Amino acid sequence: MSLLEIRNLHVTVGENEILKGIDLTVNAGEVHSIMGPNGSGKSTLAQVLARRDAYHVTEGSILFEGKDLLEMKPEEAACEGLFLAFQYPVEIPGIGNTYFLRSALNAQRKHRGQDEMDAMDFLPLFREKLKLLEMDDKLMNRSLNEGFSGGEKKRNEILQMAVLEPKLAILDETDSGLDIDALRIVAGGVNSLRSPERAMLVVTHYQRLLNYIVPDFVHVLVDGRIVRSGGKELALELEEKGYGWTEHDTRQPVGARA
Amino acid sequence: MSTDMNVVHDLASKEYEWGFVTDIEEDRIPKGLSEDVIRVISAKKKEPEFMLEWRLNAYRYWASQEKADAEPKWANVTFPPINYQGITYYSAPKQKKTLTSLDELDPEILRTYEKLGIPLAEQKLLANVAVDAVFDSVSVATTFKAKLAEAGVIFCSFSEAVLKHPELVKKYLGSVVPHTDNFYAALNAAVFSDGSFVYVPKGVRCPMELSTYFRINAAETGQFERTLIVADEGAYVSYLEGCTAPMRDENQLHAAVVELVALDNAQIRYSTVQNWYPGDKNGKGGIYNFVTKRGKCLGRNSKISWTQVETGSAITWKYPSCILQGDNSVGEFYSVALTNNYQQADTGTKMIHLGKNTKSTIVSKGISAGHGQNTYRGMVKIMKGATGARNYTQCDSLLIGDKCGAHTFPYIEVKNASARMEHEAATSKIGEDQLFYLQQRGLKTEDAVSMIVNGFCKQVFKELPMEFAVEAQKLLAVSLEGSVG
Numbered sequence: 001m002s003l004l005e006i007r008n009l010h011v012t013v014g015e016n017e018i019l020k021g022i023d024l025t026v027n028a029g030e031v032h033s034i035m036g037p038n039g040s041g042k043s044t045l046a047q048v049l050a051r052r053d054a055y056h057v058t059e060g061s062i063l064f065e066g067k068d069l070l071e072m073k074p075e076e077a078a079c080e081g082l083f084l085a086f087q088y089p090v091e092i093p094g095i096g097n098t099y100f101l102r103s104a105l106n107a108q109r110k111h112r113g114q115d116e117m118d119a120m121d122f123l124p125l126f127r128e129k130l131k132l133l134e135m136d137d138k139l140m141n142r143s144l145n146e147g148f149s150g151g152e153k154k155r156n157e158i159l160q161m162a163v164l165e166p167k168l169a170i171l172d173e174t175d176s177g178l179d180i181d182a183l184r185i186v187a188g189g190v191n192s193l194r195s196p197e198r199a200m201l202v203v204t205h206y207q208r209l210l211n212y213i214v215p216d217f218v219h220v221l222v223d224g225r226i227v228r229s230g231g232k233e234l235a236l237e238l239e240e241k242g243y244g245w246t247e248h249d250t251r252q253p254v255g256a257r258a
Numbered sequence: 259m260s261t262d263m264n265v266v267h268d269l270a271s272k273e274y275e276w277g278f279v280t281d282i283e284e285d286r287i288p289k290g291l292s293e294d295v296i297r298v299i300s301a302k303k304k305e306p307e308f309m310l311e312w313r314l315n316a317y318r319y320w321a322s323q324e325k326a327d328a329e330p331k332w333a334n335v336t337f338p339p340i341n342y343q344g345i346t347y348y349s350a351p352k353q354k355k356t357l358t359s360l361d362e363l364d365p366e367i368l369r370t371y372e373k374l375g376i377p378l379a380e381q382k383l384l385a386n387v388a389v390d391a392v393f394d395s396v397s398v399a400t401t402f403k404a405k406l407a408e409a410g411v412i413f414c415s416f417s418e419a420v421l422k423h424p425e426l427v428k429k430y431l432g433s434v435v436p437h438t439d440n441f442y443a444a445l446n447a448a449v450f451s452d453g454s455f456v457y458v459p460k461g462v463r464c465p466m467e468l469s470t471y472f473r474i475n476a477a478e479t480g481q482f483e484r485t486l487i488v489a490d491e492g493a494y495v496s497y498l499e500g501c502t503a504p505m506r507d508e509n510q511l512h513a514a515v516v517e518l519v520a521l522d523n524a525q526i527r528y529s530t531v532q533n534w535y536p537g538d539k540n541g542k543g544g545i546y547n548f549v550t551k552r553g554k555c556l557g558r559n560s561k562i563s564w565t566q567v568e569t570g571s572a573i574t575w576k577y578p579s580c581i582l583q584g585d586n587s588v589g590e591f592y593s594v595a596l597t598n599n600y601q602q603a604d605t606g607t608k609m610i611h612l613g614k615n616t617k618s619t620i621v622s623k624g625i626s627a628g629h630g631q632n633t634y635r636g637m638v639k640i641m642k643g644a645t646g647a648r649n650y651t652q653c654d655s656l657l658i659g660d661k662c663g664a665h666t667f668p669y670i671e672v673k674n675a676s677a678r679m680e681h682e683a684a685t686s687k688i689g690e691d692q693l694f695y696l697q698q699r700g701l702k703t704e705d706a707v708s709m710i711v712n713g714f715c716k717q718v719f720k721e722l723p724m725e726f727a728v729e730a731q732k733l734l735a736v737s738l739e740g741s742v743g
Contacts, residue, residue, distance in 0.1 A: 074697035
């Protein structure tokens with residue numbers, strides 16, 4: 001059974017149809033990259049998978065581990081193991097990072113029938129992941145994303161991912177706003193989380209991130225449709241020729257796998 | 259007469275049907291207010307002459323105000339007229355119905371106790387379950403009293419203080435809230451039932467937090483409570499009022515008066531967590547909490563802090579205030595006021611700067627949900643002689659949903675040019691993107707809202723004594739249930 005199966009997905013926001021029939025299959029252990037120009041629907045796809053209300057699915061289906069994802073509320077999808085690293089993580093003043101992350105982890109553990117983790121057990125786990133992402137211990141006492149730089153916020157997303165250990169991680173333009181060093185650290189964190197049980201969807205504009213997080217499959221999303229799929233070399237071709245190339249090429253769009 | 263007053267009326271007369279009061283004299287006390295009623299109240303309590311005179315003075319003033327229709331109507335709250343003659347002003351301490359076990363308790367109330375995390379033994383006490391050998395409430399209170407006696411701290415009921423420490427009562431009663439202060443203070447001064455009295459001697463740091471919970475005879479809160487707390491030179495006391503458990507009372511009007519006096523280098527911390535019955539979903543039958551609370555920083559370098567978390571009452575109308583008379587004195591006000599369903603609140607504080615180099619801090623957090631209407635009303639007054647005065651005010655409002663309201667009426671009066679004033683205000687809604695972020699991490703909507711609200715209130719919660727802070731967080735979560743659809 002595949003981890004994620006998207007069939008003929010049509011999504012509308014307000015009056016506009018953004019996704020016009022997406023087919024995609026992702027198996028555990030795979031890293032897929034979704035690339036495309038601005039407005040192609042990349043973020044929409046990410047948000048729909050995370051079950052955000054504002055996006056209306058007008059047609060199609062999404063199965064997550066064989067279960068109907070469209071029937072799930074955001075927190076249910078999360079507890080089932082779906083994680084979205086936000087493109088623009090929000091700030092929530094007054095909520096400590098430690099308290100927040102432990103609450104989230106425990107909510108998910110509870111859903112899975114596991115015991116909740118108390119503060120004593122959580123702290124070493126948190127510290128270990130902080131180290132992995134080369135983040136300061138002091139962060140533990142600060143409020144959620146409050147006063148964080150753009151790069152720090154992105155690293156915090158991957159930190160949370162490291163603690164929550166999802167089955168499917170969707171990274172929405174994680175590289176935007178990162179300098180070379182931060183990019184290296186974030187990519188390192190993401191790569192350390194690759195495993196046969198886990199799949200990732202890396203949404204990005206630029207090929208650069210994919211030098212660090214090497215994908216197994218690349219899909220090109222243009223104007224709400226996947227127009228091309230291929231292996232990691234496809235990303236390099238795009239970098240060279242630009243997205244316009246995909247529209248002019250006479251090759252037929254390939255299915256989800258190269 | 260409105261339905262609400264009918265309810266009060268019915269219940270007031272019901273008292274006589276219960277028949278546990280066998281004293282014939284009591285049966286003859288009519289409803290309503292008059293000088294005779296005041297005399298009876300004072301006689302029943304065996305009060306000394308000065309107390310009766312004080313009450314009568316207050317009553318005469320109140321009666322003249324009532325006659326002149328001077329009942330205040332300026333607050334941003336609406337309620338049907340109160341029939342003062344329909345209230346019984348004296349009642350013997352009631353025997354609460356005793357249960358044999360918690361199973362007899364309304365399951366809804368039991369569920370609330372669980373959600374608030376109230377320990378089982380405490381639940382039994384609150385529900386008046388016959389106490390078993392495992393939890394001996396008498397011995398707990400006895401140990402408590404012994405420790406206080408050792409330190410020389412007086413902590414007893416107000417009635418007891420009038421009899422045992424009349425000189426202290428005489429000295430300070432009415433010195434902070436005179437009976438002429440306002441309509442409800444006058445009423446309270448005339449008919450006050452009971453309350454707390456605290457006196458901390460010179461240089462003593464009260465060895466424990468004083469909680470009304472442990473005051474003997476605190477089984478039932480009267481509707482006209484009178485509390486007086488005096489911290490002598492160099493003394494310190496932290497006082498906790500109220501509890502998170504939902505409190506019902508047939509008496510709809512609660513007009514308490516609290517006076518605090520801090521002498522040179524003394525400090526008083528007064529914390530309130532109140533969850534009075536807010537009325538049903540349509541706002542009917544809730545408590546009216548019209549309270550006058552004021553602290554006087556009488557001495558140099560003295561400090562008074564008010565911290566309140568108000569989630570209950572149909573109507574909350576109170577302004578815990580500080581008179582900063584002593585030089586270098588400090589006044590603080592930290593408040594979280596929540597209005598949900600049809601609750602109304604007009605609350606805030608007054609900081610009156612009289613002495614030199616005085617400082618005041620106001621942090622007010624208002625949360626409106628449902629059809630709640632929440633008003634912050636603050637007054638910062640810097641008098642002519644108050645050189646070097648400083649004030650910092652922050653009033654923030656959080657709106658949940660689109661049917662509630664938040665209003666702010668700050669008054670600033672400065673008569674000394676050396677004063678420094680800072681005022682900040684922010685109004686926000688719970689952002690959908692904030693909620694979605696928390697949901698995407700696995701948190702249910704209600705937990706997410708509660709987390710955001712707690713974050714909003716953090717500045718105030720951290721001023722509360724620890725156990726109260728934990729209770730307050732749970733209370734907020736329980737009070738917000740169902741507010742985000």
